[in-house]
Amino acid sequence: MKKTYLLSFLVIAMLFAYGQKQIRIPKKVEDSFIEKFPSAKKTEWKKENSRSYIATFKQNNTEIFANFDEQGNLLETNTEIDNSALPEKVINAVKKQFIDYKIIEAKKVEPYRKDIYYNVIIKKDNETIDIDYFENGAMIGFEIMTETETED
Numbered sequence: 001m002k003k004t005y006l007l008s009f010l011v012i013a014m015l016f017a018y019g020q021k022q023i024r025i026p027k028k029v030e031d032s033f034i035e036k037f038p039s040a041k042k043t044e045w046k047k048e049n050s051r052s053y054i055a056t057f058k059q060n061n062t063e064i065f066a067n068f069d070e071q072g073n074l075l076e077t078n079t080e081i082d083n084s085a086l087p088e089k090v091i092n093a094v095k096k097q098f099i100d101y102k103i104i105e106a107k108k109v110e111p112y113r114k115d116i117y118y119n120v121i122i123k124k125d126n127e128t129i130d131i132d133y134f135e136n137g138a139m140i141g142f143e144i145m146t147e148t149e150t151e152d
Helices: 002-019 028-034 088-097 147-151
Strands: 042-049 052-059 064-068 076-082 102-111 117-124 129-133 139-145
Touching: 028 064, 088 117, 088 129
Parallel strands: none
Antiparallel strands: 042 052, 052 064, 064 076, 076 102, 102 117, 117 129, 129 139
16 A cells, blocks of 8 residues: 555656756856856746746845856846836936836846846836836837736
C-alpha cells in the first residue's frame, strides 16, 4: 500500500515538474547577472525571445528587471520607483498633458549606452496609459493599454 502511494506521489510530482517550463540560462548570462547584481534576492528568469533573457528580482526591497543578451551583455534595467522619485519635469509634463490622470506606477529605465528615461503608467476612470518620458519631460511615446494588459 505504501509503495502505491509513493509511486502515485512520484508520478504526480514528475508530471508537475514536466509541466513547468524550465529555462536554461547560459553560463555567460548567469555570471554577468551575479557580477552586476550580487545582492539580488528571489530571482526569476524568463526568456524574452530567442536571444535575450529577463531576470526579475529584488534588491534593497526594490523590484528590478534586467535584460541580458545571450552573451551576458546587460541590455537594459527597469527599476520600480516611487512616484515622488520621478523628475519634476516628468511629473509636470504628465499633469499638463493628461489632466486629472493619476500616476499609478513609475519605473526608471536604463538602456545600455542610451539615455535614461522614465516609464509612467497613469489612469483615469477606466483608461490606463503607458507613457515614456525623457528626464527633461519630453515624451518619447505612449500606448493606451487594453484591459488584459492592465491585469498583467
